[in-house]
Amino acid sequence: MIIESATAADVAKLLAFREEAAAWLSELGSDQWRRPYPADRLLATIEAGTVFMVRDGDVTAATITLTPDAEDGLWSSEELTEPSMFVNKLTVARTHAGLDLGGRLLDWAGDRAYRSGASWLRLDAWTTNAGLQRYYLRHGFEHVRVVTEGGAVNGGPRVSGWLAQRPAQLATVDGLVDLTPDPTTIQSANDVR
Template sequence: MKITFASPDDVAKLLTFREEAAAWLTRLGSDQWQRPYPADRLLATIESGSVFMVMDGNVTAATITLAPDVEEGLWTERELSDPSNFVTKLTVARTHAGQNLGGRLLDWAGDRAYRNGAKWLRLDAWTTNRALQRYYLRQGFEHVRTVREGGAVNGGPRVSGWLAQRPTALADHGFEEDTA
């Protein structure tokens, strides 16, 4: 499998990919990702070079966003003084579930972050998705705290404020990279 940068032409594909993941999460009883993601925000993230796709031939098997910056209000200034990269929107196609693709992708992200000089690989997960939180703990992340206030809409409740981190490190993730 190959990791590539997403391109502006991938916006519709990635939005559909997210909708499929949201439907799966709903079937599991989660309220995660029920609001449509704005296409313009996705396009801006793609254009910044932060969105990656895992391709299995011509099939999108997974996607991840890995960025050096983070949404305001999650991490403290002291925490942000340590060089970090932030994972968001990690999604694996149901056709590729159960193959540890997410774990390998987190290893790839930690490897890339390490090579970029980051000390920490950090993420924020859906506050009510306990299964997802347990998954990240099994992947070597340590829960830092949960931020419940200061959401994007009127400073209300934050839906994705379960914060976790793990040290970055070189990793044998097994992906071929086409990200030069």
């Protein structure tokens, strides 16, 4: 398997991938990702160089977004002074479930964060998805807190506010050929304004 940067040509594939994951989550009783994700927002994150695809031949096995920018309203001002990278939209295809591909991607992200100078690998997870929260805890993350207010729609309730972090650290990720750009060249959107 290889990991490489997503391109604009991957937008439709990523949207379909997310719909597949949402359907699977719904079967498990979760309301996670029921709202369609805006294609223009996805394209913007791809163009920023923060979306990565894992390909197993012609099959998309997984995707992860890794960014130096925190979502507004999640992390405190003090926490934001600590160099961090943020995991979003980690998704593994059902065809590749049970292979710990998600765990390997978290290790890849932690390694990439470390090499970019970050101290922390951070994420937010769906507040009602206890299984996902346990998954992250099993992969070395520590729960920080739950943020329930300040969602994207008119400051309403936040649905993805379970916060966790683990130290960024070097890692060797077996079975994944990294074709992504050097992480030391990735800039925060805040740095280019």
